[in-house]
Amino acid sequence: MSLIEFLGLAAIAIGVFLVMEGVAWAAHKYIMHGFGWGWHKSHHEETEGFFEKNDLYAVVFSILSIILFVVGSQGYPLVFAVAVGITLYGIFYFVVHDGLVHQRWPFRSIPHRGYAKRLVQAHRLHHAVEGKDGCVSFGFLYAPPVEKLSAELRQRGTVAEERRARA
Numbered sequence: 001m002s003l004i005e006f007l008g009l010a011a012i013a014i015g016v017f018l019v020m021e022g023v024a025w026a027a028h029k030y031i032m033h034g035f036g037w038g039w040h041k042s043h044h045e046e047t048e049g050f051f052e053k054n055d056l057y058a059v060v061f062s063i064l065s066i067i068l069f070v071v072g073s074q075g076y077p078l079v080f081a082v083a084v085g086i087t088l089y090g091i092f093y094f095v096v097h098d099g100l101v102h103q104r105w106p107f108r109s110i111p112h113r114g115y116a117k118r119l120v121q122a123h124r125l126h127h128a129v130e131g132k133d134g135c136v137s138f139g140f141l142y143a144p145p146v147e148k149l150s151a152e153l154r155q156r157g158t159v160a161e162e163r164r165a166r167a
């Protein structure tokens with residue numbers, strides 16, 4: 001493989017990584033909060049134990065990228081580059097979502113400044129709503145400013161509604 005070819009494939013992997021944010025956003029908004037709520041519900045409720053049904057989504061994505069890696073290593077470098085991009089996104093997602101936000105790792109590290117803090121706060125706002133509908137912030141790599149999300153959440157009134165329903 002020439003250097004140019006390698007750089008081209010690296011650029012494709014980075015492109016796929018960025019596109020995956022859109023894919024994850026859409027999957028979260030329309031599948032997980034849609035017909036796939038059965039698996040995702042466990043993630044919006046307090047669950048006992050380390051694993052939750054929602055983890056099956058990570059399993060599905062992992063199987064998909066393993067298949068792409070296998071196909072790619074049979075002489076399809078383009079497919080391989082796509083698999084690398086998806087896997088990079090998976091790692092990023094795990095660090096931000098499972099690690100920084102939900103602290104599913106043995107070390108405590110909560111970002112107190114910068115963009116990482118904004119991502120964590122934005123996802124916490126996603127969890128402010130317990131039910132399937134009326135949620136904000138479905139992405140992981142990009143989050144709008146927290147003030148904007150809070151305003152949107154207030155405007156929808158879902159949190160207040162849920163509180164009333166519980167009382």
Ligand SMILES: [Zn+2]
Nearest residue numbers: 028032040126
């Ligand atoms: Zn959700």
Ligand SMILES: [Zn+2]
Nearest residue numbers: 043097123127
């Ligand atoms: Zn979450």
